Amino acid sequence: MGRKFNIWLFVAIVVVLPLSVYAVVNWYERSVQALPVLISKTHTIADYRLVNQLGKESSIKNWEGKIVVANFFFTHCPSVCPKMTNNLKKVQKANVGDKNLLFVSFSVDPERDSSEQLQKFARRFNIDESKWQLLTGSKKEIYRLARKSFQVIATDGDGGENDFIHSDQLVLIDAQKRIRGYYEGTEEKETDQLIKDIKKLENEN
Secondary structure, three states: OHHHHHHHHHHHHHHHHHHHHHHHHHHHHHHOOOOOOOOOOOOOOOOOOEEEOOOOEEOHHHHOOOEEEEEEEOOOOOOHHHHHHHHHHHHHHHOOOOOOEEEEEEEOOOOOOOHHHHHHHHHHOOOOOOOEEEEEOOHHHHHHHHHHHOOOOOOOOOOOOOOOOOOOEEEEEOOOOOEEEEEEOOOHHHHHHHHHHHHHHHHHO
């Protein structure tokens, strides 16, 4: 009897206890611990002048006091972008009624993605246009934002005719326009974590 007890005690100490500690730490990091400020504490998203799906000028002034989820896409994308958009809709649905949350999607194919084309895309996916901006405009400006501000792509380029970027990253930005998280936009698990992290940022404010 004593020997069996010692064996179970050994198993509990060596196996169960470490797993329990790991589970608690993992839960704390994902659900409670404050999100880090990425890149640097002084790095913020640069201003821009683009046009949304309604044909109206848009700038970073639209972000004032808001938490922003941003991504880069194009309407003719056959696979990644539709899945990423549906996952963003899941995030939006989880935050219905949240007036401090804004979604911003930048087209990396602005030559084909006119405001009219972006609006067709918005209707196709039944996007809430009051809280979600699809943006088009200068390719050089959009590509500069992707590389320098959002840092979703590591390749060099000038936004010229032969330059093309594509990213499945969703970027979480706080009300001070600082990057607080990157998430793979096609992954359900990453999308669920984004939903939790938005709540964390809201609790900071």
